[in-house]
Amino acid sequence: MISINNISKYYGKKKVLDNISCTFDTGINSILGPNGAGKTTLMNIICNTIKCQNGEVYYDNTPIIKLEEKYRKDLSVLFQNNPVYPNYTAKEYLKFVGILKGMDKERIETEISRTLDLVNLSDECNKKIKSFSGGMRQRLGIAQALMNTPKIIIFDEPSVGLDPKEREQFKRIIYKLKMNSIIIISTHIVSDIDKISDTITIMNKGKIIVQGNQNDLIKPISGAVWHIPNDELNSFKDEDIYFDDSEARMISVKQPSANSIRCQESLNDAYFYYTSNKKV
Numbered sequence: 001m002i003s004i005n006n007i008s009k010y011y012g013k014k015k016v017l018d019n020i021s022c023t024f025d026t027g028i029n030s031i032l033g034p035n036g037a038g039k040t041t042l043m044n045i046i047c048n049t050i051k052c053q054n055g056e057v058y059y060d061n062t063p064i065i066k067l068e069e070k071y072r073k074d075l076s077v078l079f080q081n082n083p084v085y086p087n088y089t090a091k092e093y094l095k096f097v098g099i100l101k102g103m104d105k106e107r108i109e110t111e112i113s114r115t116l117d118l119v120n121l122s123d124e125c126n127k128k129i130k131s132f133s134g135g136m137r138q139r140l141g142i143a144q145a146l147m148n149t150p151k152i153i154i155f156d157e158p159s160v161g162l163d164p165k166e167r168e169q170f171k172r173i174i175y176k177l178k179m180n181s182i183i184i185i186s187t188h189i190v191s192d193i194d195k196i197s198d199t200i201t202i203m204n205k206g207k208i209i210v211q212g213n214q215n216d217l218i219k220p221i222s223g224a225v226w227h228i229p230n231d232e233l234n235s236f237k238d239e240d241i242y243f244d245d246s247e248a249r250m251i252s253v254k255q256p257s258a259n260s261i262r263c264q265e266s267l268n269d270a271y272f273y274y275t276s277n278k279k280v
């Protein structure tokens with residue numbers, strides 16, 4: 001288990017993480033939050049790539065700064081804008097990653113085949129990365145993160161550049177890994193994680209607003225989500241309305257207007273509720 005204990009992080013005088021505490025266990029743990037919420041900063045602190053001013057990250061009850069190499073060996077990361085070498089082929093790049101991870105030659109070969117197959121890039125393995133589309137580069141980034149089946153896998157905005165089919169494929173790949181790895185996914189796109197997450201942590205403005213499973217998060221807005229017909233939209237303040245696909249919605253205990261229709265609440269509704277400070 002990874003435990004985040006009372007982490008605060010400042011850039012100059014700006015507090016970007018404000019006394020954060022939460023835990024991530026085996027399974028899919030998603031961190032949802034708008035741009036600037038502090039997700040990437042938290043991911044970096046979990047990876048020990050940036051230091052925080054207060055607090056500690058623990059891996060199975062030991063501070064990660066004491067574990068050093070042992071922690072690094074268990075950890076794998078796909079950061080936003082994963083650096084890839086354009087003149088390498090996909091295979092050469094994964095070989096390089098395997099060497100960095102300290103894997104032996106034979107294991108590198110089997111893991112290259114396995115991970116390229118998982119992300120559907122086997123046919124492209126000898127092509128140079130500079131010829132890859134954004135989606136293919138992202139899939140290669142996912143493949144490198146999965147090399148050697150790490151115990152902790154961190155994905156920062158993994159669906160960037162993926163088309164809808166590739167997003168679904170990513171979810172299927174991740175779902176298969178959840179029995180044996182602590183997977184932490186940061187995103188601001190609810191549909192990337194709503195069906196697959198075991199826990200969801202919602203962050204906003206450097207704070208954790210809530211952590212729980214989908215049912216826990218939806219409970220407070222149960223029966224309070226309404227579809228607002230288009231011709232009634234002008235009766236409400238813009239900040240009270242949000243959209244689920246193309247449907248205008250509002251959270252309210254009472255029926256907000258004569259023709260508004262109660263809808264089944266979803267994680268998207270809960271995300272709006274927790275990040276907009278609305279009260280039901």
Ligand SMILES: Nc1ncnc2c1ncn2[C@@H]1O[C@H](COP(=O)(O)OP(=O)(O)OP(=O)(O)O)[C@@H](O)[C@H]1O
Nearest residue numbers: 011014016033034035036037038039040041042188
């Ligand atoms: N190196 C830095 N120096 C100064 N401020 C920073 C630095 N990195 C991040 N910030 C600020 O910290 C806050 C949190 O940024 P962070 O990237 O962690 O958020 P995020 O939730 O990951 O957002 P995004 O999805 O846009 O990356 C933002 O206000 C950002 O401008």
